[in-house]
Amino acid sequence: MTIRTGISGWRYAPWRGVFYPAGLPQRSELEYAASRLTSIEINGSFYALQKPENFQAWSAQTPDDFLFSIKAPRFITHMKKLADVRTPVANFLASGVLALGPKLGPMLWQLPPNLGYDADRLTSFFDLLPRSTAAAAAMATEHDERLDGRAWTTTDADRPLRHVLEVRHATFETPSFVELMREHDVGIVVADAGGRWPVIEDVTSNLVYLRLHGDKELYASGYDDASLDRWAARVRVWADGGEPADAKRLSGPAVPPVADRDVFVYFDNDIKVRAPYDAMALAARLGVGPRP
Numbered sequence: 001m002t003i004r005t006g007i008s009g010w011r012y013a014p015w016r017g018v019f020y021p022a023g024l025p026q027r028s029e030l031e032y033a034a035s036r037l038t039s040i041e042i043n044g045s046f047y048a049l050q051k052p053e054n055f056q057a058w059s060a061q062t063p064d065d066f067l068f069s070i071k072a073p074r075f076i077t078h079m080k081k082l083a084d085v086r087t088p089v090a091n092f093l094a095s096g097v098l099a100l101g102p103k104l105g106p107m108l109w110q111l112p113p114n115l116g117y118d119a120d121r122l123t124s125f126f127d128l129l130p131r132s133t134a135a136a137a138a139m140a141t142e143h144d145e146r147l148d149g150r151a152w153t154t155t156d157a158d159r160p161l162r163h164v165l166e167v168r169h170a171t172f173e174t175p176s177f178v179e180l181m182r183e184h185d186v187g188i189v190v191a192d193a194g195g196r197w198p199v200i201e202d203v204t205s206n207l208v209y210l211r212l213h214g215d216k217e218l219y220a221s222g223y224d225d226a227s228l229d230r231w232a233a234r235v236r237v238w239a240d241g242g243e244p245a246d247a248k249r250l251s252g253p254a255v256p257p258v259a260d261r262d263v264f265v266y267f268d269n270d271i272k273v274r275a276p277y278d279a280m281a282l283a284a285r286l287g288v289g290p291r292p
Helices: 026-034 050-059 074-079 086-094 097-103 119-128 135-141 177-183 223-238 274-286
Strands: 005-009 039-042 067-071 106-109 163-166 187-192 207-212 261-266
Touching: 005 274, 039 074, 039 097, 039 261, 050 074, 050 097, 050 135, 067 097, 074 086, 074 106, 086 097, 086 135, 097 106, 097 135, 097 261, 106 187, 106 207, 119 177, 163 207, 207 223, 223 261
Parallel strands: 005 039, 005 261, 039 067, 067 106, 106 163, 163 187, 187 207, 207 261
Antiparallel strands: none
């Protein structure tokens, strides 16, 4: 069982001189953030394919026990809407994600607000996803010519590869969606966005993945002590293998308790520089901050 708290992205100009000390070189910001957190969600990969040397550099700048989650490209989720995406997924995998080695954590697939629930679409997509780094390396070799000369298609070891899905359309609020996610062992992201998007807290894999976007104002409002206490209590229950008594579930009774469940919590309320402080405050409540 592992609990990790972190931030979504780390390169934000308003953080400089506030969270990041004045005068800290931009190239040192990841190292600074990683010394105070245990995980970071890479979100630059959502906007454009990165390069292997970027992933290698990020790995080198973080502690040995650090983990990255990776947000998958919007070209796959928002433009192609998960349809006919074998080559785009191969390109994503070949872009260098496997260069993170043991620091590669879950892959986040965030769907757009205008994409509703379609069981067949999701099933086809989930069947495509590699579930190990060896399978990901094999699929990466299917990249197209755009990755020629810059592809990374090997892995240093064969490890499990886990996936989570964040949905933003009300049609996903149906028990059949939860059943489908359990069938394919994909986690449902618990998204707190001030009521703007569905909140689904059914556990569908051995990973509970939270994205806290701001409980009142999207990407801006921070979490006060009472809110952080509430989230800490919920995280403890999930990590201990249970489910909160008031969990917003769609599928009826809670799943049986399990002995090994990981919980990843990322704060995405970055506009007013609340994300890193909220992440550290939650880690302190849970006793899971980085080692000195």
